[in-house]
Amino acid sequence: MLDRFVARIPTLLLAGVVLLGALVGLVGEGDPDDLLATAPAALLLVGYLWAGRRKRGGRAS
């Protein structure tokens, strides 16, 4: 249980960075342009999740 949580810590941290950027850009005092600065991190999150799925061999046939 703990090990499963620990294994997901990088995903959680990366999701936190993306969420923070999205919140600031959408509803915060930041400019909507802030969303653009978060886009690379969001792409990184997608790539990381895809790589994790590939590593586990869970890709749909």
Place this chain on the structure above:
Amino acid sequence: MNLGSLIPDASDWRWVVVISVFLVGVHAYRKLSPYFAVTWIGAGALFGALWCADGFEWPAQVRSEVVLLPVSLFYLAAALTKGIVETRDRLRGNHFFHVLMTGVFAGLLGLSLESSADASGFHLPSFGIDGNLLSSSDMEIGGVPLAVGLGWAVAASAFYGIYKLFDHAGLSKPLQTVVLFVSMPFLVQGVKALSEML
């Protein structure tokens, strides 16, 4: 529900930084080793302190917890690199590629963090990139200059590179620890010099 209340202000960033460092410590301790967790966080904190103090811009509004930010950002970039690169057999064990990609990922994460932090009033010191080709151009993403991302990229690559170098040099653990910590002031100066050259 007011979503705006979820956005941290400058004082809330203390908890963002502390929680992220705690999670990094737990991950490093369980997935790698207690030694790795202690030396990464210790050397990263020293790097952060020197980054904030040693000749870089230090605006009055910068808060003290900022010294721990590099610990989390460098570790996250290195962990993501490992996770992504390890899906490719031919890239496994390629230390140079790991270090390079850690820098690239840290640069991408740095852009997002700088943007969020700035909008929340949580000011970060700069990596001292000025008067060079990149910063003199107007290239930016979402209001964050590309030079800022470059600063994070150079810093993360240098930190991870040095850590890997000493880890694989065959030194005893005590000697490795001493050499790692003693190298931090030189590393910060090197990052600054390299950033200014780019």
